[in-house]
Amino acid sequence: MKEGYIIREQGKAHFVTATVVDWIDVFSRKSYRDCVIECLDYCIKNKGMILYGYVIMSNHIHMIIQSNVAELSNLLRDFKKFSAKTILEKIQNEPESRREWMLERFKKATESHSRNKNYQFWQYGNHAEEIYTEHFLWSKLDYIHMNPIRAGIVSNIEDYIYSSASNYVNGTGVIEVELLEIPKVDVLKPSSFEKYISQ
Known part of the structure; x- marks a missing residue:
């Protein structure tokens, strides 16, 4: 993650961008956009996420969020892990004409990182900017x-x-x-x- 985007003040609201690996247009499908909504809803109800604003575009999401329970970095990690798992399961188990191509790209993305063994859905880093005024x-x-x-x-x-x-x-x-x-x-x-x- 770039030094300028490290979350230093974990309790403050931040503008955050999360981007799909290789800018793949996963969210052109309603089913996957709904997954993001479900994951956000879960984090709001169970993880202490405060969501002030968001948009889901075809290959990235923007949010203004804050955590009232844990460190924001941990909340974002959990959101990305949970949403990636849910979306990848849908890609593998539901009708998807781009399945093989997408999974190949997500698999290739793991070669440069050791954290994910099978697939990497989100790019590393969150491009988090502290809301200061x-x-x-x-x-x-x-x-x-x-x-x-x-x-x-x-x-x-x-x-x-x-x-x-x-x-x-x-x-x-x-x-x-x-x-x-x-x-x-x-x-x-x-x-x-x-x-x-x-x-």
Whole structure:
């Protein structure tokens, strides 16, 4: 992991990116996106995860998270281990046209690391950035929610199901998140922040 992304303040909220090995588009399938949602839900209910925002893209996820029980590094390790195991089982046991190709890539990724014997699903490291100001917090949440628009998937942030944008805009989502208090002043560009302050 790069030195700049080491989690030094384990109790603080962080913006985290987790990327699939070789940027494989695993999450183009709903089944695997649902696995991530189930794993996040489990960590919220059983591991002390506080999830403030997230988005699941085709080959990576972004989250703003905090741990209220254990060290954040350990929580992320457990989330990645649990989600990788669950998704790999689905790839191996359910209909998947890309099975052999994906498993070959995940197997090859273990050659440079000794931690995983059979398959490596997530890239090592979490690209974790500590949330140190309110401005940084909201800029990262905005970045998360704008991902599907930048990718050309949807026109409105709240229309992408696998994101916390609908939690903030409509008050509901596929998973509950810890809603952040809307700041009193615009800390983002007015155009992207408009939907938040109109509630």
